[in-house]
């Protein structure tokens with residue numbers, strides 16, 4: 001089966017104590033992500049954990065986001081998605097390849113990580129809890 005990368009942007013409102021609007025931006029839209037940095041309070045950065053061949057592209061995107069001044073105050077959650085699928089590399093190995101401990105230590109933002117399966121729902125309760133915490137204060 002062939003999948004085409006997401007083009008366009010989806011807005012979804014969720015209720016997590018208060019209304020939080022989530023904007024989904026596809027990976028191939030990287031060149032225009034910066035148009036949406038204003039108003040961004042938290043960042044969910046999704047990595048396809050079933051396809052480590054895309055890790056270096058993900059790493060470049062992530063470093064670009066973390067160094068963007070409008071996102072300096074954002075809370076960041078890095079999601080390793082599709083953990084229900086078999087993969088030749090473990091998530092720990094991917095974190096190591098990404099030098100994630102160093103990235104987290106050097107970043108201005110608070111960064112957490114989670115392993116999820118959007119398809120099976122694994123780990124999504126934790127993501128919701130993280131969103132609630134990230135949006136607990138302020139408007």
Ligand SMILES: Nc1nc2c(ncn2[C@@H]2O[C@H](COP(=O)(O)OP(=O)(O)OP(=O)(O)O)[C@@H](O)[C@H]2O)c(=O)[nH]1
Pocket residue numbers: 003004005006007025026027028048081082083084085116117118119120
């Ligand atoms: N097995 C499995 N499939 C998933 C999961 N999440 C998404 N998919 C499927 O993967 C396919 C492609 O989805 P994504 O990789 O999210 O595609 P996309 O949003 O276009 O990706 P980008 O453009 O890179 O952002 C779809 O058929 C999804 O249903 C998951 O956790 N497990």
